[in-house]
Amino acid sequence: MDGWNELDRRTRELSDLRGAFELLSWDQETQLPPKGVAARGRQRAALEGVLHERLVDPRLFELLLRFQGERGLSPERAAWVRVLHRQAERARRTPDRLVRELALATSEAVEAWRLARAEGRFAPFEAPLARVLELRREQADALGHGGTRYDALLDVYEPGATLASIGPIFARLVPELQRLAGAIAETRPEPLRPFVGRRFDLARQWDLSLTLLRAIGFDLQAGRLDRSTHPFTMRSHATDVRVTNRFREDDPLPGIFGALHEGGHGLYEQGFAPSIHGTPLAEACSFGLHESQSRLWENLVGRSLPFWRAFFPELRRLFPESLQGLDVERFWRAVNEVRPTHVRVEADEVTYNLHIALRLRIEQALISGELPLAELPSAWNEASREILGLVPPDDSLGVLQDIHWAWGDLGYFPTYTIGNLYSVILARAAERELPNLWRDVERGELSPLRDWLRRKIHARGRLEEAEATVRAAAGEGLSEGPFVDYLWRKYGELYGVRR
Amino acid sequence: MDGWNELDRRTRELSDLRGAFELLSWDQETQLPPKGVAARGRQRAALEGVLHERLVDPRLFELLLRFQGERGLSPERAAWVRVLHRQAERARRTPDRLVRELALATSEAVEAWRLARAEGRFAPFEAPLARVLELRREQADALGHGGTRYDALLDVYEPGATLASIGPIFARLVPELQRLAGAIAETRPEPLRPFVGRRFDLARQWDLSLTLLRAIGFDLQAGRLDRSTHPFTMRSHATDVRVTNRFREDDPLPGIFGALHEGGHGLYEQGFAPSIHGTPLAEACSFGLHESQSRLWENLVGRSLPFWRAFFPELRRLFPESLQGLDVERFWRAVNEVRPTHVRVEADEVTYNLHIALRLRIEQALISGELPLAELPSAWNEASREILGLVPPDDSLGVLQDIHWAWGDLGYFPTYTIGNLYSVILARAAERELPNLWRDVERGELSPLRDWLRRKIHARGRLEEAEATVRAAAGEGLSEGPFVDYLWRKYGELYGVRR
Numbered sequence: 001m002d003g004w005n006e007l008d009r010r011t012r013e014l015s016d017l018r019g020a021f022e023l024l025s026w027d028q029e030t031q032l033p034p035k036g037v038a039a040r041g042r043q044r045a046a047l048e049g050v051l052h053e054r055l056v057d058p059r060l061f062e063l064l065l066r067f068q069g070e071r072g073l074s075p076e077r078a079a080w081v082r083v084l085h086r087q088a089e090r091a092r093r094t095p096d097r098l099v100r101e102l103a104l105a106t107s108e109a110v111e112a113w114r115l116a117r118a119e120g121r122f123a124p125f126e127a128p129l130a131r132v133l134e135l136r137r138e139q140a141d142a143l144g145h146g147g148t149r150y151d152a153l154l155d156v157y158e159p160g161a162t163l164a165s166i167g168p169i170f171a172r173l174v175p176e177l178q179r180l181a182g183a184i185a186e187t188r189p190e191p192l193r194p195f196v197g198r199r200f201d202l203a204r205q206w207d208l209s210l211t212l213l214r215a216i217g218f219d220l221q222a223g224r225l226d227r228s229t230h231p232f233t234m235r236s237h238a239t240d241v242r243v244t245n246r247f248r249e250d251d252p253l254p255g256i257f258g259a260l261h262e263g264g265h266g267l268y269e270q271g272f273a274p275s276i277h278g279t280p281l282a283e284a285c286s287f288g289l290h291e292s293q294s295r296l297w298e299n300l301v302g303r304s305l306p307f308w309r310a311f312f313p314e315l316r317r318l319f320p321e322s323l324q325g326l327d328v329e330r331f332w333r334a335v336n337e338v339r340p341t342h343v344r345v346e347a348d349e350v351t352y353n354l355h356i357a358l359r360l361r362i363e364q365a366l367i368s369g370e371l372p373l374a375e376l377p378s379a380w381n382e383a384s385r386e387i388l389g390l391v392p393p394d395d396s397l398g399v400l401q402d403i404h405w406a407w408g409d410l411g412y413f414p415t416y417t418i419g420n421l422y423s424v425i426l427a428r429a430a431e432r433e434l435p436n437l438w439r440d441v442e443r444g445e446l447s448p449l450r451d452w453l454r455r456k457i458h459a460r461g462r463l464e465e466a467e468a469t470v471r472a473a474a475g476e477g478l479s480e481g482p483f484v485d486y487l488w489r490k491y492g493e494l495y496g497v498r499r
Numbered sequence: 500m501d502g503w504n505e506l507d508r509r510t511r512e513l514s515d516l517r518g519a520f521e522l523l524s525w526d527q528e529t530q531l532p533p534k535g536v537a538a539r540g541r542q543r544a545a546l547e548g549v550l551h552e553r554l555v556d557p558r559l560f561e562l563l564l565r566f567q568g569e570r571g572l573s574p575e576r577a578a579w580v581r582v583l584h585r586q587a588e589r590a591r592r593t594p595d596r597l598v599r600e601l602a603l604a605t606s607e608a609v610e611a612w613r614l615a616r617a618e619g620r621f622a623p624f625e626a627p628l629a630r631v632l633e634l635r636r637e638q639a640d641a642l643g644h645g646g647t648r649y650d651a652l653l654d655v656y657e658p659g660a661t662l663a664s665i666g667p668i669f670a671r672l673v674p675e676l677q678r679l680a681g682a683i684a685e686t687r688p689e690p691l692r693p694f695v696g697r698r699f700d701l702a703r704q705w706d707l708s709l710t711l712l713r714a715i716g717f718d719l720q721a722g723r724l725d726r727s728t729h730p731f732t733m734r735s736h737a738t739d740v741r742v743t744n745r746f747r748e749d750d751p752l753p754g755i756f757g758a759l760h761e762g763g764h765g766l767y768e769q770g771f772a773p774s775i776h777g778t779p780l781a782e783a784c785s786f787g788l789h790e791s792q793s794r795l796w797e798n799l800v801g802r803s804l805p806f807w808r809a810f811f812p813e814l815r816r817l818f819p820e821s822l823q824g825l826d827v828e829r830f831w832r833a834v835n836e837v838r839p840t841h842v843r844v845e846a847d848e849v850t851y852n853l854h855i856a857l858r859l860r861i862e863q864a865l866i867s868g869e870l871p872l873a874e875l876p877s878a879w880n881e882a883s884r885e886i887l888g889l890v891p892p893d894d895s896l897g898v899l900q901d902i903h904w905a906w907g908d909l910g911y912f913p914t915y916t917i918g919n920l921y922s923v924i925l926a927r928a929a930e931r932e933l934p935n936l937w938r939d940v941e942r943g944e945l946s947p948l949r950d951w952l953r954r955k956i957h958a959r960g961r962l963e964e965a966e967a968t969v970r971a972a973a974g975e976g977l978s979e980g981p982f983v984d985y986l987w988r989k990y991g992e993l994y995g996v997r998r
Contacts, residue, residue, distance in 0.1 A: 024522060
């Protein structure tokens with residue numbers, strides 16, 4: 001096909017240069033000596049500049065337009081053209097000036113956010129955040145949208161999602177979660193984690209992370225585990241996927257669930273079919289679908305009783321003294337403790353999505369402009385009281401707790417909830433197709449589930465968008481129903497409450 | 500100055516992209532999971548392609564030509580233009596096809612070399628090496644030279660050096676080294692390393708490397724230490740310089756001298772004046788001058804008695820049992836043991852440059868074509884007998900011992916000797932200007948020497964070429980005299996022999 005070889009060559013160069021860019025970012029979070037930060041910033045900007053230049057090259061666009069009209073393309077090639085055209089189109093619509101101004105504004109906002117959080121005062125963050133909002137609004141207009149500016153931003157992280165599609169889901173989800181959390185609170189549960197505060201050797205926690213990664217099928221010949229302040233997953237290529245984790249000496253749970261969460265992300269990145277490596281299809285469909293993979297392993301598997309029947313003996317072997325007095329069932333209850341908190345990242349399965357609903361409400365109002373920035377802290381506190389039933393004691397535990405807005409990531413938070421909803425939808429489908437699923441898990445045999453996910457989700461990459469991919473795998477699209485049923489069933493049993 | 504801003508911008512982009520490229524290479528040797536090797540190869544090739552494209556851009560060349568004729572430039576800017584013009588000119592003279600063919604031929608030659616060495620037979624390496632030689636000859640012609648093709652290759656590593664300039668130096672050096680080595684052999688010395696074979700804890704050797712790096716002034720806030728199969732130094736930027744080391748559990752010496760050697764390279768890379776960061780001047784003048792910095796710390800300082808008066812107590816503290824029966828003087832004698840060996844990398848200060856003379860003779864004949872490849876092993880053995888007084892028992896210890904030719908690096912070996920000669924010339928100059936130098940070293944105070952080198956060599960970067968830089972620092976250029984005097988004085992005393 002005339003021109004396809006050139007498109008292929010250009011596409012693979014983009015993929016290789018992106019892989020290099022990802023490595024620079026990973027290195028910055030895990031290896032970079034402190035004095036090298038400024039130079040690394042310039043190196044990343046230079047490489048980003050090359051990527052942008054390649055992506056907006058008129059010749060690439062010409063090729064993409066030619067093949068968009070081509071009827072004889074295979075579904076893979078048609079998807080390739082669609083995804084790359086989307087990327088090129090977005091790059092072309094975002095002026096260089098805006099890219100540079102956003103980079104500057106967000107790096108200033110991150111500095112200001114750190115300061116503001118350390119001081120527990122919102123004021124130093126206000127002006128820098130205002131600048132970020134202004135530029136993101138401008139970007140939303142440049143990208144274009146059918147309804148509201150917020151849709152344009154949401155679409156960056158979750159292609160195809162709109163306020164009109166997710167708004168009603170949140171509207172039904174929130175009261176269900178509030179009802180369940182309320183029912184649990186009425187039982188006045190005892191604290192379930194007597195082991196927190198004891199000592200858990202860090203080297204042994206490291207080994208446990210490796211054990212868990214291997215158990216879920218993460219390939220350590222095509223990936224690594226490292227330490228970082230905040231856990232994350234990086235793909236330089238499907239054959240080089242790096243997860244990170246962090247550990248607390250007085251609590252093994254962050255290390256355990258960090259490994260399962262990032263390992264779940266890592267499996268997605270390692271799982272693209274080799275035939276799509278180097279193409280635009282070797283990429284997750286969306287942030288939401290990505291999160292579904294981490295949450296499925298972290299929560300659906302990692303907080304299940306069968307999983308701990310398989311792995312609690314190993315845990316006891318590693319930390320015999322610190323886990324004294326605990327049996328597998330009590331440990332399972334401990335990792336499923338429901339306890340409302342101010343802090344999103346510490347939230348349990350029941351209340352987690354209430355934190356997201358709070359952020360969605362606020363960031364929508366920020367982008368539309370209906371919430372003046374000066375009123376943001378009080379609006380946050382009011383929404384927190386209403387949605388979570390908690391008023392933060394200070395802004396550090398309130399409006400300043402997340403870094404996302406300083407990074408410019410508005411429209412990102414909803415993908416966490418989308419991921420949680422998808423994770424249950426997919427787990428239910430896997431249960432239907434793998435009748436021995438939980439018996440296998442109980443034996444520590446996680447490969448049937450891993451293989452199912454690989455086949456249904458990972459290997460396909462971005463051949464279709466997220467919801468179509470889930471629909472093909474599970475026979476249904478995004479809704480809150482399965483998630484709510486799952487929570488009531490699981491936590492109803494754990495806490496003896498009924499719907 | 501019209502156009503300078505554009506030249507500045509283009510230059511800094513090149514520097515940033517090169518820094519990214521270096522990081523990819525470092526990562527490959529220290530972090531990369533095994534299955535990621537192929538993808539990393541493509542990523543490096545893609546980035547190299549971008550660098551080449553930028554370097555041969557006609558607009559860059561136009562700017563360089565304009566400023567080459569400009570009389571009002573500061574010395575820094577004039578050097579900037581000179582160095583970048585040299586790089587651009589060489590890139591333009593090397594056709595893309597040749598670059599690709601060399602990449603292919605050397606990667607095949609490396610494979611073949613590994614196989615040949617493992618089997619101890621030269622034959623599998625012959626044809627791939629012939630291909631590399633053919634392409635390197637073609638490259639030499641493309642680059643151009645005033646005399647022989649070998650000069651063009653030497654100039655890649657040691658700008659300005661020619662066979663006419665270094666040939667006579669080797670011709671005088673070799674008989675002096677043979678005479679000294681012969682005189683030492685006649686004393687029939689006893690083996691001096693009773694501790695080799697005892698156990699040296701690897702974690703403690705790691706700590707010792709860090710101690711030594713800190714002692715010589717390597718900044719671990721602007722650099723790192725990691726493990727790799729073969730030690731090397733990488734600069735992504737002067738604020739991010741990474742050295743690697745390797746350790747043997749039965750011998751502490753490779754770890755000690757590896758740290759000092761790579762640390763010496765690292766000091767050069769960290770030492771460029773901040774005002775030249777991001778410019779073509781933030782680079783070593785030559786491979787020879789680079790090697791002088793590693794050898795100065797490894798040999799002139801690291802194998803001196805004052806140095807061990809300062810550091811032997813620390814060594815005893817770390818390895819009390821394995822160093823039993825040794826005092827500082829006996830340890831100092833041990834690290835200066837002269838013992839002819841077949842293996843270059845294990846050679847002592849006296850015989851090391853004989854290994855280089857052997858390689859220089861052979862590779863010159865290979866490039867000129869006067870030595871047919873089928874005769875290479877026997878020619879090597881004959882030259883080894885003549886120069887080193889040893890005939891290798893097999894090709895693995897003979898012609899196959901180094902990877903350099905498989906990499907295509909012909910013309911590189913002489914820079915090791917140039918580095919050794921410069922190291923003594925510079926150390927002598929430092930002694931003259933720092934009267935307390937050795938008293939400071941004896942107290943473990945290495946910063947006066949480090950500061951002198953920084954001022955005289957490191958900070959200047961590539962403002963002038965290597966020999967001019969040494970001449971400005973030491974008042975003399977390249978010659979073998981000071982090195983020969985140094986060896987006779989040091990080893991004459993150690994072995995009780997006289998010139």
